[in-house]
Amino acid sequence: MTSAAFSLPSPVQRRIDRAADDLLNPEGMPRVDFTTPAGEPALVPADSVSWRIFKNPVTLFIGGVSAVLLELAEPGVRDGVWQHSSFRTDALTRLQRTGMAAMVTVYGAKSQAEAMIAGVVRAHDRVRGTTSEGRPYHANDPVLLDWVQATASFGFIGAYDRYARALSPAERDRALAEGKPAARLYGAAGAPTSEAEMRDLFARMDDRLVPSPIIAEFLGIMRRVDAFPLAMRPLQFVLLRAATDMLPDHLIERLELDDWRLRTGESTLVKAAARASDRIVLRSAPPALASQRLGLPADYCYRRA
Template identity: 55%
Template sequence: MRAQIQALMKPPAGMEFDFSQPAGEPSLAPAGGIAWQVFANPVSLFIGGVTAVLLELAEPSVRTGVWDHSSFQRDPGLRLRRTGFAAMMTVYGPRTAAEKLIANVVRIHGHVHGTTPGGVPYHANDPRLLDWVQATATFGFTEAYHRYARTLSAREKDAAFAEAEDAARLYGATGAPRSWAGWDATLAGIAPGLEGSAILADFIRIMGEAPILPAPMRPLQRLLVRAAIEITPEPVRSLPQLRGRGLRLGEATLVRALARGAGLLPLGDTPPAQAARRLAAAPHT
């Protein structure tokens, strides 16, 4: 179990990066802040990432862009690890490296455009879509941590959104929420356009079956997917593809035990540990 949790937090092959260098360089997210705490828990991180994608796939333009222009269907495990690496870089990476990675993502997104099945043109760098993706990510990770790892205060929840502001701006999400109330307003504004689809059902199936954890641990993987559905807010949670697929009786207690236990594990030389060393090694002046 410990080895698998460690693996989930490390960059995929070909994207290795030493978060301990250069000495003293700050990250986009403040050291020791809420984001540093949230992203250090691999169990709630997995759950929150699934919740975020469920919300994103309920928006027609985001859904079409993700499904038609990414490798998710071909290799979901690699896609998730790459996305996780990008998230780790924005939280723990040295600022210059994070800015470089985000600029590259923005360039790639510049080529992602098309038309939804409903005939609506979309572009991945549309600020409205970027705001939604940024908002769902911050909500998903924060809410998963709050529900399963450690209860957060209202101030800490607000801080999670405020700490994401620098990265959001670099991605082009200039209207992303900066507080929990801002998230509520964003969700309320976009809710009338959210909808179910066969892709939502496909995503849930893929996340339960993909070789993210070893085959003997696949029931645990499906449990974490149900935990993600459990915290998905309305109106998405009531969509036909999600309805009744949340946690079963007694499972919330098990998920909380897993998340809190993961927070106590010595996770080895992972990005959070490396980043802490980088800042501790700040040159004296």
């Protein structure tokens, strides 16, 4: 099978690798070794659709933002995040932790992923309170857990499909089903495992999704945070628009996000960035390191693109 990977000049490749490593492994955070234990599989198999999707940093950014917009539309998730996290004061660290959690879930050795998820579940058990609408919430409420898992799948799979490479209906269903082991560990036993189940869940949750000033505050923070290397910073605002544009039209209107839709010509720019990102092997990033753990070439995910 022919590789779809780019060959970049060595100095450029080193700079890109270093930037990716700095983003996922900042000083002060525990470093995850994706190369060990040698031979241990991940929760998701290496030949999965998920391994292809999660290698793309551009669509991960877009999909992650899209997921958070949907999560912040649900009052229990919204206030759980805003009242119990450091997002407002240290957004970049929170993003880095969330990004690393996604990487461990998909590419980490199964024992590492299970231990990490167990820690998250314990931490979430302490997250409870009352929404600004006066309703009690608990982060480990199965309904909220199902919604968070669903929005993540909607964002990551949808962004890759829309901007990087179109996935067939069977591939989209397979990617959703591949998330089931992790979803169960998180307590999201009802998370959708097919597009039909995803549509049903969105329909059931629709009445619960409401506008909030916190959504605009989140987008403002994401516009300012240094999520990408300096050279890519001008693209960041466009990627935020791309994330918003993925939401169903009626939700964009309800959440008062019409000004955050993609402008004419911006979709072409986003697709070019996502498709390029899909072909650049980041040798210090989890997909390449996890491939090494399993005795596979660093560009294994790209050979299957």
